[in-house]
Amino acid sequence: MSIEVVLVACAVAFALALALGLALGWAASRLTPATGRLVEQIDALLPQTQCGQCLYPGCRPYAAAIANGEADINRCPPGGEATVRALAALLDREAQPLDPQYGASKGAVVAWIDEERCIGCARCLPACPVDAIVGAARYTHTVISAQCTGCELCLPPCPVDCIVLRPAPAASWRASLHRAA
Amino acid sequence: MARNDFPAGLVLDAHKAQALREPVVEVPPPRYVALALDQGSGSEAEPVVPVGASVRLGTIVARPSDPFAAVLHAPVSGRVAAIEVRETAAAGGLGRCMVIENDGGDTRDEALQPCLDYAATPPDELIARLREAGIAGLGGAAFPTATKLATARERDARRLLLNGAECEPWICCDDALMRSSAGDVVLGAKILMHALAAESCVIAIEDDKPEAIAAVGTAARDLGASVTVTAIPAVYPQGAERQLVTTIFGDEVPARGLPADIGVTCQNVSTAAAVARWARTGEPCTSRVVTVTGSGVARPRNVLARIGTPLSALIEAAGGYRGEPLRLITGGNMTGRAAPSDELGLTKAMNCVLAATFADLDARLVAQELPCIRCGDCATVCPAALLPQQLHRAALAGDAAGLLRFGIWDCIDCGCCDFVCPSQIPLAWRFREARRDLRAQEAAAEKAAAARERFERRERRLQDAAAAEQCVLDAVRQQARANAGTPATPPTDRAE
Numbered sequence: 263m264s265i266e267v268v269l270v271a272c273a274v275a276f277a278l279a280l281a282l283g284l285a286l287g288w289a290a291s292r293l294t295p296a297t298g299r300l301v302e303q304i305d306a307l308l309p310q311t312q313c314g315q316c317l318y319p320g321c322r323p324y325a326a327a328i329a330n331g332e333a334d335i336n337r338c339p340p341g342g343e344a345t346v347r348a349l350a351a352l353l354d355r356e357a358q359p360l361d362p363q364y365g366a367s368k369g370a371v372v373a374w375i376d377e378e379r380c381i382g383c384a385r386c387l388p389a390c391p392v393d394a395i396v397g398a399a400r401y402t403h404t405v406i407s408a409q410c411t412g413c414e415l416c417l418p419p420c421p422v423d424c425i426v427l428r429p430a431p432a433a434s435w436r437a438s439l440h441r442a443a
Numbered sequence: 444m445a446r447n448d449f450p451a452g453l454v455l456d457a458h459k460a461q462a463l464r465e466p467v468v469e470v471p472p473p474r475y476v477a478l479a480l481d482q483g484s485g486s487e488a489e490p491v492v493p494v495g496a497s498v499r500l501g502t503i504v505a506r507p508s509d510p511f512a513a514v515l516h517a518p519v520s521g522r523v524a525a526i527e528v529r530e531t532a533a534a535g536g537l538g539r540c541m542v543i544e545n546d547g548g549d550t551r552d553e554a555l556q557p558c559l560d561y562a563a564t565p566p567d568e569l570i571a572r573l574r575e576a577g578i579a580g581l582g583g584a585a586f587p588t589a590t591k592l593a594t595a596r597e598r599d600a601r602r603l604l605l606n607g608a609e610c611e612p613w614i615c616c617d618d619a620l621m622r623s624s625a626g627d628v629v630l631g632a633k634i635l636m637h638a639l640a641a642e643s644c645v646i647a648i649e650d651d652k653p654e655a656i657a658a659v660g661t662a663a664r665d666l667g668a669s670v671t672v673t674a675i676p677a678v679y680p681q682g683a684e685r686q687l688v689t690t691i692f693g694d695e696v697p698a699r700g701l702p703a704d705i706g707v708t709c710q711n712v713s714t715a716a717a718v719a720r721w722a723r724t725g726e727p728c729t730s731r732v733v734t735v736t737g738s739g740v741a742r743p744r745n746v747l748a749r750i751g752t753p754l755s756a757l758i759e760a761a762g763g764y765r766g767e768p769l770r771l772i773t774g775g776n777m778t779g780r781a782a783p784s785d786e787l788g789l790t791k792a793m794n795c796v797l798a799a800t801f802a803d804l805d806a807r808l809v810a811q812e813l814p815c816i817r818c819g820d821c822a823t824v825c826p827a828a829l830l831p832q833q834l835h836r837a838a839l840a841g842d843a844a845g846l847l848r849f850g851i852w853d854c855i856d857c858g859c860c861d862f863v864c865p866s867q868i869p870l871a872w873r874f875r876e877a878r879r880d881l882r883a884q885e886a887a888a889e890k891a892a893a894a895r896e897r898f899e900r901r902e903r904r905l906q907d908a909a910a911a912e913q914c915v916l917d918a919v920r921q922q923a924r925a926n927a928g929t930p931a932t933p934p935t936d937r938a939e
Contacts, residue, residue, distance in 0.1 A: 305895075309887070309891050310891035310892070310894040310895040310898065311894065312898045321895070321898075322895075392894050392897040392898050392901065393897055393900075393901050394897075409893070409894070411890075
């Protein structure tokens with residue numbers, strides 16, 4: 263075999279590598295994966311409790327963390343196994359059990375203020391991520407059950423522990439149905 | 444016309460004759476009535492009288508909070524004893540009820556007025572008065588008649604169809620009513636036609652009820668009403684609204700649509716009779732005819748009873764239990780529900796109480812469920828032309844997209860697929876559960892979307908507030924810097 267043949271083969275291989283490398287480089291810069299859309303899609307599957315149990319400050323930041331590969335998909339206790347399954351299907355990953363480190367799934371709950379004991383300190387108002395608590399300083403507060411996501415963020419600021427979590431109205435009917443069955 | 448025009452369906456053995464041997468008898472008003480606030484339409488009315496209040500016969504005791512429930516009247520005079528969660532005929536077996544103790548006086552509320560000159564009443568006013576009279580679909584859905592009529596007027600549905608098909612094998616209360624009160628059925632048809640400004644009215648009756656067909660036909664001639672009485676083949680589920688519309692008019696009701704979309708309004712014959720009774724006497728919807736039957740009662744018959752009458756009193760009126768019934772079912776054997784006990788009250792939706800023994804029940808109700816062998820029998824009988832085997836697979840897998848693709852919302856819950864399934868799979872029940880789960884998922888998604896919107900609005904508000912605060916702070920600092928050197932310099936500026 264003559265040296266020319268070897269050189270031509272090397273040149274062809276080099277040219278090919280160069281061309282493909284340039285093409286891939288261009289594609290990487292111009293055709294970025296639509297991370298923004300992926301975040302939207304993931305966010306749409308999260309329960310929007312904004313509770314922060316995943317240690318991110320809300321559902322959207324957690325969705326962004328999943329999209330960037332920073333966080334795993336099993337950190338959302340309010341969503342439970344159903345959310346993990348939906349996320350696994352969307353991201354084409356293996357479904358896994360909920361990570362107990364971030365809490366356990368409790369079913370649908372809403373906060374309820376014992377108005378007899380509420381002192382009207384207004385500390386729970388700014389804690390609510392969805393503005394579902396009404397009230398003012400030195401007036402009794404109450405929770406709008408229909409808007410409450412059951413995130414529990416109003417519990418720690420309360421100095422008299424007058425806020426409790428109750429099963430959400432629809433869920434409690436469901437539960438009573440299961441008891442009856 | 445008068446053909447079995449919908450796909451498939453089943454010819455079932457009728458068990459109606461035994462309950463039709465005896466005339467309709469009135470059940471004495473019970474000691475107390477248990478009025479379910481959800482009368483069967485799936486929406487609860489809100490009580491408007493407190494516990495302890497005394498009410499008269501026909502006093503309004505609960506009003507709907509949405510258009511899907513009917514106004515509820517006291518069926519007896521007496522005292523409101525309780526408003527509490529009790530066993531009901533609704534899905535799941537529990538619901539809020541109002542218990543009224545009967546004082547035995549049957550003192551009528553003075554507010555009740557008949558509507559003798561209905562022809563001179565403007566249709567919209569007539570519909571409003573029917574709403575106040577609490578008339579609801581007595582065929583089994585308890586959907587408020589006024590809401591249906593209002594929708595029909597909005598969509599200009601001027602073809603009135605009265606449903607006297609009554610295709611469930613055990614139920615014969617409409618048959619008994621048409622025989623005994625054919626005049627009311629026809630008068631009701633005339634009133635409904637006036638309310639709708641209807642051009643025509645067809646009363647459709649299955650051809651296994653020749654006496655009812657004759658009685659209604661005679662009444663129509665006597666009252667000079669422009670109604671057509673049509674005999675239709677006795678094929679289950681002929682009485683299902685969509686299927687009946689197809690049989691009579693040849694048009695199909697669109698998926699997730701209403702008969703009003705193709706210009707038809709469908710009402711049950713017993714609803715028409717209730718309308719007529721209200722117009723003649725002012726009596727609101729406080730009683731109904733109900734079939735009490737099955738091998739588990741001594742004398743199966745049709746009874747006229749107040750709404751809220753405990754089932755045990757209805758059974759009593761039919762001669763009491765015979766032997767030990769295996770199951771007490773409200774509604775027919777095809778689409779009815781097992782009642783949790785015989786203490787629950789009669790509802791507007793309840794057309795039958797079936798005390799079924801082992802012999803009455805189909806094998807599917809008592810036999811073990813076996814795996815689907817994909818024989819396809821269910822698809823050949825489905826009157827909605829669905830593929831139940833595919834729906835079943837999707838339901839088991841929790842595959843929401845599959846359920847929607849195979850038309851879960853077009854299932855009319857008739858149970859034909861159950862009936863023919865050689866593996867005794869409770870298909871209709873499973874589809875009902877699947878629809879409930881789908882509805883729950885839709886509701887959860889809606890709630891999540893609302894929560895996200897509120898959260899984002901709050902974030903924006905907090906950012907704006909922080910920005911505004913920063914703005915003020917900057918202005919103060921700038922002012923302070925401008926004043927630098929003067930004795931009034933604030934201490935914060937000195938630190939900079």
